[in-house]
Amino acid sequence: MAARGRANPLALAVLTLLSERPMHPYEMSGTLRERRKEDSIKLNYGSLYSVVESLRKRGLIASRETVREGRRPERTVYEITEPGIAEMHDWLSDLLANPAKEFAQFEAALSLMPVLGPAEVVQLLEARLRTQLLAKQQYDAIAASTPEGFPRLFTIEAEFRQNLLETEIRFITELLRELKSGEFDGLRVWARMHQLRESGASPEEIEATVATEFAEEMSWLSQPEQH
Known part of the structure; x- marks a missing residue:
């Protein structure tokens, strides 16, 4: 085939x-x-x-x-x-x-999330985190109920899913921390873009302002440290 x-x-x-x-x-x-x-x-x-x-x-x-x-x-x-x-x-x-590129829906959503405002994204990620934490509890309960000595060969895919779930939980938890603390790179420009959109600014005005502020932010980040 x-x-x-x-x-x-x-x-x-x-x-x-x-x-x-x-x-x-x-x-x-x-x-x-x-x-x-x-x-x-x-x-x-x-x-x-x-x-x-x-x-x-x-x-x-x-x-x-x-x-x-x-x-x-x-x-x-x-x-x-x-x-x-x-x-x-x-x-x-x-x-x-052979690893293959898998187009995960959550990965796609992360790549497109700037279209939503930072505050809304925080709420949505918090909802996802609650769901995934509940799923982890269910996986943990299943793992705890597995008979002792049961061959790992027949549960290895569940172990893989559990590890992916734990990785996602850590990722979302850290992302939420950065968003809430203001440490997330580009957060200021992202928030500014949505402020302009909510104020009724034209797409051209939004694009020009965001481009200017992003350039200023990148210029500041690239300045050498003063000793």
């Missing part, structure tokens, strides 16, 4: 499941949920069927048989093919070995 077909991790999850044994989509969904993989991979039944059909058309999996259990509808059982095994190995190896 070409790299263009590697955008959906759910497809890789299906390949890994079928490398264990043949399954029908309902069993795939149940197994992923039982293993809590929906915390790491976006999963819904409709998209799962679409992924299975796409993999079948690409020759990475094939239908093995159709089964019926009691009064339930017939279900198609799928198995992985030799090309599917090769693709699974190459895809997973690539993900583990």
Whole structure:
């Protein structure tokens, strides 16, 4: 499968499941949920069927048989093919070995936050911090309830998410401290820009004033220290 077909991790999850044994989509969904993989991979039944059909058309999996259990509808059982095994190995190896640029929504929001005023951003970050602290409590509770001696192999992705969460909490906490104390670089110009906007200044006036004040601030920062 070409790299263009590697955008959906759910497809890789299906390949890994079928490398264990043949399954029908309902069993795939149940197994992923039982293993809590929906915390790491976006999963819904409709998209799962679409992924299975796409993999079948690409020759990475094939239908093995159709089964019926009691009064339930017939279900198609799928198995992985030799090309599917090769693709699974190459895809997973690539993900583990090669960092890829991931366009996180929070990162995008940070890059665009100057369009909002500093005071509003502080309120929004405080709300996000409360949510993430609650999430950390939930992760800590899950970690504490994990049976002693339970293989780390089966919880490593949760450990990764927890570390990312803790890093974000530290980042937001420090960012809020700098914003509230006035230490954040560019805060004065940022606040001035929104003061002008609220006063009804034209975009041209705002741009000219901000450019002048930013140049003055950079000039002051670049002055050599006096001894």
